[in-house]
Amino acid sequence: MTAWRPARVAAVREETASARTxxxxxxxxxGHRAGQHVSLRLTxxxxxxxxRDYSLASAAGEPPEVTVQRMDDGEVSPWxxxxxxxxxxxxxxxxxxxxxxxxxxxxxxxxxxxxxxxxLVPLRSVLRTRVRSGDRTPVRLxxxxxxxxxxxxxxxxxxxxxGVEVVVTLTRGAxxxxxxxxxxxxxxxxxALGSPPEREPDVYVCGPTAFVEQVASDLVAEGHDPAxxxxxxxx
Amino acid sequence: MGRVTTSRGxxxxxxxxxxxxxxxxxxxxxxxxxxxxxxxxxxxxxVPPEQYRLKVVAADGTTARTWTLAELKALPxxxxxxxxxxxxxxxxxxxxxxxxxxxxxxxxxxxxxxxxAEAYGDYTTNxxxxxxxxxxxxxxxxxxxxxxTPEHGGPVRLxxxxxxxxKSAKWLSRLVLxxxxxxxxxxxxxxxxxGDPWREQRYDTD
Numbered sequence: 551m552t553a554w555r556p557a558r559v560a561a562v563r564e565e566t567a568s569a570r571t572x573x574x575x576x577x578x579x580x581g582h583r584a585g586q587h588v589s590l591r592l593t594x595x596x597x598x599x600x601x602r603d604y605s606l607a608s609a610a611g612e613p614p615e616v617t618v619q620r621m622d623d624g625e626v627s628p629w630x631x632x633x634x635x636x637x638x639x640x641x642x643x644x645x646x647x648x649x650x651x652x653x654x655x656x657x658x659x660x661x662x663x664x665x666x667x668x669x670l671v672p673l674r675s676v677l678r679t680r681v682r683s684g685d686r687t688p689v690r691l692x693x694x695x696x697x698x699x700x701x702x703x704x705x706x707x708x709x710x711x712x713g714v715e716v717v718v719t720l721t722r723g724a725x726x727x728x729x730x731x732x733x734x735x736x737x738x739x740x741x742a743l744g745s746p747p748e749r750e751p752d753v754y755v756c757g758p759t760a761f762v763e764q765v766a767s768d769l770v771a772e773g774h775d776p777a778x779x780x781x782x783x784x785x
Numbered sequence: 786m787g788r789v790t791t792s793r794g795x796x797x798x799x800x801x802x803x804x805x806x807x808x809x810x811x812x813x814x815x816x817x818x819x820x821x822x823x824x825x826x827x828x829x830x831x832v833p834p835e836q837y838r839l840k841v842v843a844a845d846g847t848t849a850r851t852w853t854l855a856e857l858k859a860l861p862x863x864x865x866x867x868x869x870x871x872x873x874x875x876x877x878x879x880x881x882x883x884x885x886x887x888x889x890x891x892x893x894x895x896x897x898x899x900x901x902a903e904a905y906g907d908y909t910t911n912x913x914x915x916x917x918x919x920x921x922x923x924x925x926x927x928x929x930x931x932x933x934t935p936e937h938g939g940p941v942r943l944x945x946x947x948x949x950x951x952k953s954a955k956w957l958s959r960l961v962l963x964x965x966x967x968x969x970x971x972x973x974x975x976x977x978x979x980g981d982p983w984r985e986q987r988y989d990t991d
Contacts, residue, residue: 556790589814589874592792600795601814603873625816633794640792646988648974649826759823763936766828776828776906783823 554591554641555579559634560613565702568620569668570631573613576642584610584679585651585672585754585782588644592629602626605671605756605782606645609678610653614642617702619668650754650782652676654685659752659778662745663691664735664765666757670702672782673756681711689714690745694735694761696722717743735761737768747773756782810868811876812982818875823936826970830906830956834932834940839924841890842961844897850890854940858926860885865923867946869953870982882944884925887917890960897962901969902943905956910969911978912952914962917945924957949980949987 557576565571582588584606591601608615618630650672652661663673670693680687691710695701697720710716719731719739733739745751753774755765762783770776811817837854852860864883870876891914900917902910916922923944926933933939938955945952951971972978977986985991 591814592795593790594795595791600816601874602816623819629792629795638793639790641790646975649971759936763823763829767831770828776830779827781825781827783825 554643557640557642559636559638559640561636562634565617566700568631568700569617569702570634571607571615571617572630572634573608573615574640574642576614579614579642582606582610582614582645583647583651583653584675586645586647586675587672588614588616588642588646590616590626590630591641591643592626593641600626601643603646605675607671607674609675609682611682612678614645617668617671617674650756650780652679652752652754654680654683654687656685658685658687659750660688660745661690662751662753662769663689664694664740664744664753664755664757664769665692666694666735666761666765667696667700668702669755669757669761669782669784671756673754674703674706676754677706677711677714680714686713690743690751691716692735692740692743693718694757695720698725698728735765737771740765740768741772744769744772747775750775750778753779754782755779757784759783807878810878812870813985814987815870815874815876815982818871818877821877821880821937822871822873822875824871824873824951825936825955826908827906829935830904831935832905832940832956837940839890839941839957840959841894842959843895844962844964845895849894852890854926857885857924857941860889863923864927867944869946869950872949872951872976872980872982872987876982880946881929882923882925883927884923884941884944886920887922887924887943887960888919890924891918891962894962897964899963899966901959901961901963901967902952902954902957903959903961904954905958908954908956908970910952910954911967911972912945912948913966913979916948916952916979917943921945921947947981949977949982951976952980 560575561573563571604616607617620631621627925944942955
């Protein structure tokens with residue numbers, strides 16, 4: 551069996567009140583592709599171990615980063631969000647995943663990225679990989695979040711790279727002064743905001759199961775080729 | 786075994802251990818899920834039950850049998866309770882299903898050592914025939930006392946609970962017997978050809 555690699559938390563960034571990005575320093579790390587995930591394993595003093603899979607948030611070629619959303623009944627995510635500090639030890643397997651991935655290539659199809667909540671994490675890797683590689687693929691990113699305070703990577707989304715259009719919609723009400731969209735990414739919103747099927751975009755949808763089920767079905771109903779719609783669901 | 790790295794502050798308040806009886810049923814590296822997570826590579830295919838067909842294809846490429854959903858349900862059905870294990874690390878205990886053993890569907894079909902399970906929506910996965918006969922694999926249409934819902938593979942999916950759940954192809958359309966092993970969708974994407982959770986056969990390097 552492939553060995554777990556010793557790793558350390560290199561740095562921690564607060565993203566929201568309930569999510570953090572952790573930069574990892576992994577022995578023998580050999581790089582990853584945008585969209586891939588890693589398994590992270592924690593070991594308690596008495597030897598108890600727990601492992602979970604997390605999407606990588608950083609660009610291909612950057613040190614591995616994960617963004618972890620605290621699950622209130624979780625056994626692993628609270629450690630990352632509430633306890634972990636630079637220098638803390640853990641173990642890493644991966645990267646893994648050969649389907650929900652994107653590699654830069656000149657002349658490739660445009661991208662339609664659709665994120666629900668922390669489903670934004672692997673899509674952030676796509677955006678950063680695109681910029682880092684100098685790729686110019688046109689990208690439209692739709693982000694659905696509950697409230698403005700739940701939006702990950704707010705500063706990055708506010709200043710998208712050339713060729714990247716970002717639409718954030720809030721599903722549980724907007725703060726005073728919010729000029730963006732509100733409401734769910736239903737069929738009408740996808741029709742209005744998404745890339746039309748005629749442009750034949752490659753589509754990546756990531757988020758909670760119910761979100762992905764609905765968005766993927768609506769996109770197919772709108773005319774997108776199911777073979778071009780990649781999905782990743784969690785929860 | 787090398788030295789195990791302890792993660793500072795990963796302490797009892799941060800986790801709940803499964804009960805001992807449950808622990809023995811959870812393979813290494815897995816945790817108990819409370820809901821029923823969904824893992825699918827793309828949109829959920831729409832397969833109207835009245836249009837559903839399951840074909841068994843012999844190793845020489847000829848279609849041996851075709852069933853409608855009503856014809857499947859007329860076969861000697863079984864209810865079974867079993868544990869399932871997804872490679873994304875969740876396990877779920879005591880899930881209940883209704884379906885028919887794969888043995889019944891392969892009766893009279895010339896035997897072959899491997900098969901490919903093919904699904905509506907073009908998903909495929911490969912299995913050794915020994916892993917789905919002998920009461921180890923089922924074709925199911927019921928879950929938890931109700932018809933199997935589309936997101937969980939309805940109207941009909943394969944159920945091979947002793948292997949990681951990606952082997953239990955949703956929206957099953959064909960069982961194609963083969964003389965040689967042909968890797969399926971995830972198996973070509975770096976996942977293990979057999980996928981035994983008790984041996985943690987997650988990736989092809991395991």
